[in-house]
Amino acid sequence: MRQKLKYMDKLLFFLMLLYSILGLVMVFSASSITAVLQYGYSESYFFVRQLIFFVAAYIVGFFVLFMSDKFVRLFRCMPKVFGFGAIILLVLTMFFGVNVNGAVSWLRIGPISFQPSEFAKTGVILAIAFSFNNVRKMSKGFKYIIPFIYGVVCFALIAGQPDFGSAMILAIICFLIFMSLPLKDKNFSKIKIAGGALVIVGVCLFLFGGEILKNTNFFTDEQISRLTYTNPCTRYSENTGYQVCNGFIAINNGGLFGVGLGNSTQKYLYLPEAYTDFIFPIVVEELGSIVGVLIIIGYIIIL
Numbered sequence: 001m002r003q004k005l006k007y008m009d010k011l012l013f014f015l016m017l018l019y020s021i022l023g024l025v026m027v028f029s030a031s032s033i034t035a036v037l038q039y040g041y042s043e044s045y046f047f048v049r050q051l052i053f054f055v056a057a058y059i060v061g062f063f064v065l066f067m068s069d070k071f072v073r074l075f076r077c078m079p080k081v082f083g084f085g086a087i088i089l090l091v092l093t094m095f096f097g098v099n100v101n102g103a104v105s106w107l108r109i110g111p112i113s114f115q116p117s118e119f120a121k122t123g124v125i126l127a128i129a130f131s132f133n134n135v136r137k138m139s140k141g142f143k144y145i146i147p148f149i150y151g152v153v154c155f156a157l158i159a160g161q162p163d164f165g166s167a168m169i170l171a172i173i174c175f176l177i178f179m180s181l182p183l184k185d186k187n188f189s190k191i192k193i194a195g196g197a198l199v200i201v202g203v204c205l206f207l208f209g210g211e212i213l214k215n216t217n218f219f220t221d222e223q224i225s226r227l228t229y230t231n232p233c234t235r236y237s238e239n240t241g242y243q244v245c246n247g248f249i250a251i252n253n254g255g256l257f258g259v260g261l262g263n264s265t266q267k268y269l270y271l272p273e274a275y276t277d278f279i280f281p282i283v284v285e286e287l288g289s290i291v292g293v294l295i296i297i298g299y300i301i302i303l
Contacts, residue, residue, distance in 0.1 A: 004065065004066060008065075011301070012302065015298055015301060015302050016302070018298075019295075019298065019302075020054055020058075022295075023050070024047065024050055024051060024054060025261070026275075026279055026282065026283050026286075027046055027047055027050045027275050027279070028044065028046075028047035028050075029261060029262050029264070029267075029282070029286060030264070030267050030274045030275035030279050030282040031045070031046035031047065031274070031275035032044070032047075033267050033268050033269065034046075034267070034269065034274060034275060037268075037269060038269060046275055080127070082122075082123040082124075082126040082127040082130070083123060083124065083126075083127030083147075083150035084150075085119075085123055086116070086119060086120040086122075086123030086124055086127070086150065086154055087120075087150070087153055087154060087157065089107070089116035089119055089120065090116050090117070090120055090154060090157035090158065091157065092107060092116070093105065093106070093107055093116050093157075093161065094157070094160070094161075097161070098113065102162075103161045103162055103163045104161050105117060105158070105161045105163045105166070115166070117154075117158045117161075117163060117166040117167075117170070118166075120154045120157075120158065120170065121166075121169065121170055121173060123150070123154075124150050124151045124154055124170065124173070124174065125173060125177070127147060127150045128147045128148065128150065128151070128174070128177055129177075131146070131147035132144075132147065132181065144181060144183055144188065148174055148178065151170060151171070151173075151174035152174075154170060155167050155170050155171055155174075158170060175195060175199065178192075178195065179192060179195060179196075232244035232245040232248065233245040233248065242272075243271070243272050243273070243278065246266055246270050246271040246272075246278075246281075247266075247271060247278055247280075247281040248281075249266060249270075249271075250264065250266035250271060250281035250282060250284065250285040251281050251284045251285065251289065251292075253265065253266065253285045254284040254285035254286065254287070254288050254289060254292075255288060255289065256288050256289050256290055257288040257290065258284070258285065258286050258287040258288030258291065259285060259286060260286060261286050261287065262286065263286060264282050264285045264286050265285075266281065266282065266285055267282055280292065280295075283295065
């Protein structure tokens with residue numbers, strides 16, 4: 001155990017612990033008003049749920065960290081379990097999922113609700129990583145493409161919910177893993193170049209997608225509206241501008257040093273999803289833009 005602690009990436013662990021605690025504090029601050037006014041729960045309802053997952057995650061994490069080498073070797077033989085496990089959860093979501101914000105992307109087991117797409121991201125990463133345990137073996141022919149089938153299937157299932165945000169994150173994860181593979185092969189180099197070109201096209205679609213896709217029938221109006229992000233406050237009364245504009249208002253309210261922890265005004269049901277997707281504007285409003293920039297720098301260090 002001492003040996004493993006000695007070689008642990010202490011900066012990475014410190015940042016992970018710091019962000020976990022900061023997340024707990026900000027979830028409590030950002031969700032307390034919503035819990036009481038919108039759902040009729042106690043002000044600590046979402047904080048307690050987050051705390052349960054926080055404790056469980058660290059217990060499992062340390063168990064994996066300190067498990068014996070025999071367990072590690074066992075896990076190396078289980079890439080299919082992680083990959084197929086992620087796919088099974090997503091298939092179950094198709095039949096038993098809960099519709100949240102227009103996407104059937106949540107599973108509910110008793111009092112616990114979770115997004116299988118989040119587990120799919122981890123499952124796909126583990127499946128691909130363990131599949132490339134023997135890189136030389138995987139470099140023969142086109143075998144290096146086979147592990148990414150897990151990612152392709154999960155991408156299709158998540159996009160079909162439809163949750164294109166999570167699907168795109170999974171696609172980016174798979175792409176970055178693919179581009180980082182240390183394989184020396186002419187065909188692989190050509191595929192990398194083609195992949196880079198596809199990324200450029202994808203970025204252009206993101207920047208100008210609202211106009212390009214407006215006249216197509218492939219995406220719904222709701223999905224296309226997510227790509228209409230410029231000048232949101234000119235569309236404050238519309239779905240395409242209301243949420244982002246309120247995020248800007250929160251950031252503007254915070255200034256450099258913030259209005260103080262717990263003193264946000266935008267969390268009083270002005271900013272939708274204030275304690276989940278849009279918690280960052282609340283963080284900046286309460287703690288200031290300086291802290292917001294430091295948080296982004298911390299994430300860059302982690303990456």
